[in-house]
Amino acid sequence: MKCMCKTCVIVVWIAAIVAGGLPGWAANTEEEAYTVAVGLYNDGLIDLARDQFKNFLEQFPESSHAPYIQYLLGECDYRQNKYESAIQAYQQGITRYPGNIYLDQMMYKLGRAYFLSEEFQAAERTFEELIEEYPQSSQIQNASYWLGETLFKRGKYPQAVETFTSVIAQFPDYELVDYAYYSLGWSYFNLQRYAQAAESFRTVLDNFPDSSLRLSSQMNLARSLFHLQDYQQAYQEYTAIIETYTTEESREALFWAAESLYHLQEYERALSYYQQFVESPFPEAYVVDARYGLAWCLTALDRPYAAIEAFRELIAAYPDSYVVQSSQFQLGLLLLQTGQIEEARTVFETYVDQSPSSEYANDVRYQLGQIYFDQEKYDRALAIFQELIEDSSTETYLASARFMSGGCLYAQQRYREAIAQYEQAIIRAREELQQGLNEEARANRQQLIDDATFRIGLSAVNLEDYASAVSWLSQLIEGGAPVVPYGDQVYYWLGEASFNQGNYSEAAEAYQQVLTQFPESPSALRARYGLAWAYYELQQWERAAKEFETVYQANPDGEFALETMFQAIDSYLNAGQDANAESLYALMQEQFPADPLARRAQFRLAYTSYTEGDTARATTLLQNLLAGLPDEEAALLDLRIDAHNLLGWCYLRVEDFHQAIAQFEAVLGLAQDQDMRSRALLKIADAYYSLEEYRQAVSLYTQLLQDYPDAAEVPDANYSLILTYFHLGETAAYVQASKEFVDTYPNHELTPSVLYQLGDHYIQEQEYEHALELFQRLVADYPASEFQDEGVYGIGWCYFKLPDYPKAVEQFQTFVSRFPESEYVPDAYYGIATSFFHQQEYQQAITYYSLLLNSSPTYPLNDRVMLKLGTALINTGDLEQAVDVLQRSIDQYPDQPTLAEAFLRLGYALATQGKCEQAIPVLGRAVAGGEAVIAAEAQFRIGECHAELGRRDRAIVEYLKVVYLYPNQPSLVARAQFRAANIYEEIGKEEEAMKLYQKLIATAQDAALVEQAQQRVTDLNQELPRPQE
The missing domain is CATH 1.25.40 (Serine Threonine Protein Phosphatase 5, Tetratricopeptide repeat)
Known part of the structure; x- marks a missing residue:
């Protein structure tokens, strides 16, 4: 009965509390309040308990139960997921009641509250403090584990790995140790340490058969193996999941099994798994990727039409998915592959319009540019490739876009711009080769470099920059073999460039390589044709003739047939094999009787006769040719002109100048070409010059200058005018024409000659200053001229005559040093010696006079040399030697114009020696044969001798x-x-x-x-x- 009453009282009491609220009720004692509050908490009446806990702390703040009550107050909020207020309660307990026995519990739950409220930094700090300050706490395992989870949440995966590893090592029996392994695996996974991740997930599977994490662990094990690219093992794990689990979640393994097989290139099996997954997809998020993979499997299985359909269905079903753009791109490529060019172009154009900044936009632009290029829409293609170049995000396509831009410009014959693009393509490709590409990418980049190099070479050929062409094309040959599959083209164009550069030996070698290494090449015949021309230019006439004949025989009806026959005739004529030439000429007349080249071959025979010196035969052939040429045939007008011209040369050779004039006048009557007319007019003038009809020559030379002021013959006409004025004795006109020539044509080959002749003219006129200026100009401006020695000597002579003897000596010595083999060396020695003589440097004069006598015993001025030498010896006091030299001079040159002076000097030397009796008759010879000045001095010396005696x-x-x-x-x-x-x-x-x-x-x-x-x-x-x- 008591019990019942008590029970009834409690029930009524609780009901009253519920109905009226506990705050209005106050316990009588601390213990009663504590018992009621804790009882409410333990019975799960959290809200009532929270109120009682607060009341307790207000009424009994100093109670020994206060720390525990504060802790339970936080627990009330924690259990109701009110983590912010729980955090405040735990913090108050830690702050208000330091040293209480519940501190480790409070700190642990504070850390958990922080964790659950996603305040991970505070949670990390709290768990670390708990572990450090309360290593013996009953919560140490939990705190360590949740510290690892907190570090994981904060992305501190290395610290999380360390923490989970420590938990596993220290607490192997911890109830959450399987979770520790699982989280350790995830930490490794996020660190991309997939091997360790796989090991951790596998530990869960091997050691915890009842763990709720088995399915997740096996999925993550497979995922780790997948990332390790161990697709075979990953596939096995996924299939194990498929076979073991029938839950909806396990269907995700179907998708990843398909992905693994795709990477294993087992496309048929991958296709089957993708299809199974698509039939009942879970998770739904993978369905787009599955259908995308399915389409790619069809592509890889070379089922392009099915793949096209799959991509189209994917795009239609999921127009906003992330794979739409790549699917559109691949759809366009498949359409290109199946020849559906217009459809592909439409797909690509639509893509660019709708998604200009998407991931695949540049890939699409590039393919679209390729389509435009193949359709010869070069402007549109170029615009797209230039957009790719200007877009800083298109580094992948920089080299290719540059190359294709070059291709567009090349196709438009904009070769210089094409070269610039190709060069940039090469630079970019070389940079990419330094970036550690895989073997296939490296091969592609090298091929681009080679192709661009070849295209630059071709562009240079088209620009006639043959040196550059040779330089670029040569880069495609290593060790005598081409590095590209189109080596025949490389060698052929290398030959063409070398030929046009004038390097015929190199051209012949390149053409020969085509014939040797690529005998079946479509370019073989053209290469042989080029080889024939190279031999022709090398004047290897017989080889050229044989190659021309071979080209003709290989294709007697081809485009080269007639020309090669003509060139073979020409080559045989140059080789001196006239019989072969005549034989081919007969064949040519038989096969091509009406062709102008047959008549040109006749002209060539005449030309050969002319060049071989058989002028009579050449004249006959040309006369016959002119007689047989129909006047009305305009196509042969140039041949008629050439024939008249060559016939004129024939007449010039035999000095039949009147006939020559007639032929060149015929040229003037027929030719419209200004160059031909100016040449003919020059030859007519030259003929009149040769006939010494100088006035007529002057008139014609002047006419040429007036009518054809830009003709190549103008310098020759001006030079001939100089000579004509000279012959006419018109000195002023001669000088004026010479001055104008050297000023107008400073680089002409005849200018040094004109300078020298004009300088010599001034010497004859004793205008040495003018002559000196011209000779100095000759020496300074024309160092390679054949008149260099005459110029240097002329400078010395002018200084000698001015007189400036020191400079004369310097110039003559320079002359001897530079031109020791010149015919003017004796004159230079004479100039040096005489300059020293005039400067009274007699010993130097003696040295050079003696050198001259010894080196040039037949020098025409040796009589004067010996006179000067004797005089110099007298002045140095070497009288005996002076007497010997002067006596020899008189004996060797009894007719010398200075004989009287020689007798005078000899008599003076004898008298000076005291041999006056011998001197008197010698001096008498000087008196008798000399001019007044010599005779007077000799007479005086006779008086001196008699006085001496x-x-x-x-x-x-x-x-x-x-x-x-x-x-x-x-x-x-x-x-x-x-x-x-x-x-x-x-x-x-x-x-x-x-x-x-x-x-x-x-x-x-x-x-x-x-x-x-x-x-x-x-x-x-x-x-x-x-x-x-």
Whole structure:
């Protein structure tokens, strides 16, 4: 009964609490309040318990139960997922009641509350503090595990790995250890450490057969193997799931099994799994990928039409899916593959319009550009490729877009722009080769480089930049073999470029490589044709003839037939094999009787005869050719002109100038070509020049200059005018024409000649300054001219004549050093020696005169050389050697124009040696044969000799002969008067002496001598007796 009453009371009490609310009720004691509050909490009446806990803490804040009540207050909120208020309650418990026994529990639940409210940073901090401060706590396992989960949530996967590994190691019996392995696996997975992830997931499967994580672990194990690209093992795990589990979730394995098989390239089986998954997809999110994979399997199985249908269905069913754009791109490629070009173009154009910035937009643009290119819509293709180049996000296509841009420009014959694009393509491709591409990508990039290199070579050929073409094409050959599959084209165009560059040997080698390495090439015949021309240009006439014949025989009805026969004839003629040429010519007339080339072959025979010197035969052939040419056949007009022209040359050769004039006038009558007319007019003028009809020549040369001022013959006409004026003796016109020529044509080959001739003219006119200027210009501006030696010598000669002897010596020495083999070397030695002689550097003069005599014993001026040498020896005091040289000069050159001077110098040397008796007759020879100046000095020297011999009377007579016989030699006259007066004094005839002195004073111009005579007069006046008054 008591019990029943008690029970009834409790029920009523609880009902009253529920009905009226606990806050209005107050327990009598602390223990009763504690018991009620805890009882409510334990019975699950969380809201009532929370209120009682709060009331308890308000009434009994210092109670020993307060920490626990505070903890349970947080638990109320925690159990109701009110984590923010739970966090506050736990924090208050930790703060208000430090050191209480529930602190580790509070901290653990605080960490969990933070975790569940996704405040992971605070959770991490809280769990770490708990582990550090309460290592013996009963919650240490949980705290460690949830610290790992917190680190995982924060993306701190390395720390999560470390934490889960520690939990597993320290607490192997922990109730959540399978979860620790599972989370460890996920941590490794997110670190892309798939091997460790797989090991962790496999541990769950192997060690925890009852774990609720088995399905997830096996799926993640398979996923890890998939990421490890161990698709076979991944496939086995997925199939194990499919076979083991029948849940809806296990159908995801169907999708991944298909993906694994796709990567294993087992497309048929992958297709089956994709189809199974699509029939009942789970998860639904994978259905797009499954259908996408299904379409790709059909593509890989080379079932393009089925693949096209699959991609179209996918696009229609899921127009907003992420694979639509790539599906559209692949659809376009499949349409291209099946030849549905217009449909493909439409797909690509639509794609670009609708998704210009999508992932595959650039791939689509590139393919669209390719379509436009193949359809020869080069402007549209170029615009697309340039867009790809300008778009900074298209690095993948930079090299290819550059290459295709070059292709578009090349097709439009915009070769320079094409080269620029190809070069950029090469640069980009080379950069990509440095980026560690796979083997296939590297091969593709190298092929692009090779193709671009070839295209640059072809562009350079079209631009006639053959040196560049050779340089680029040569890069495609290594070790004598091409590095590209179209090696025949490389060699052929290398031959063409080399040929047009004038490198015929290299061209022949390239053409030969086509024939040797690629005998079946479509370019073989053209290569042989090029080879024939290369031999022709190399003047290997026989080889050229045989190759031309081979081309003809290989295709006698082809485009090269007639030309190669003609060239074979020409080559045989050049080889001197006239019989072969005549034989081919006969065949040519038989097969092509009316063809102009047959008549041209006749002209070629005539030309060969002319070049071989058989002018008569050439003349006959040309006359016959002209007689047989129909006047009205305009196609052969150029041949008629050439025939008249060559016939004119034939007549020039035999100096039949009138006939030559007639032929060249015929050329003028027929030819419209300005070059041909100007050449003919020049030859007519030259013919009149050769006939010495200089006025007519001048008229025609002038006409040529007026009518054809830009003709190539103008310089020749101007030069010929110079020569004509010279022959006419019109000096002013000659000089003016020469000056105009050198100023107008500074780079003409005849300009050095004109400069030299004009300089020589000025020398003849003794205008040495003008001559010097011209010779200096010749030497400075034309260092490779054949007139260099004449120019340098002319400079020395001008300095000699000016006179500037030091510069003359320098120039002559330069000449000898630079041109030791020149015919002017003896003249230069003479100039050096004589310049030293005039500078009174007699020893140097002696050296060079002696060198000249020894090196050039037949030098035409050696008589003068010996005279100068003897004179120099006299001046150095080497009288004996001087006598020897002068005597030899007189003996060797008895007719020399300076013989009298030689006798004078010899007589002087003998007299100076004291051999006056020998000197007197020698000096007499000088008097007898010399001009006044020589004779006067010789006469004076005779007087000196007689004076020396003491023959005073005879000496006076000889001196006075100078006075009376050579009055036009005032210097010697004065000296002779003075010496005669001196002797008169010596023999005591002062009055006669006085007369001579006075006469000298009155007439002499030598001031010093006059002064001496005046002194003698003064002295004699003092010595002579005065007349008596």
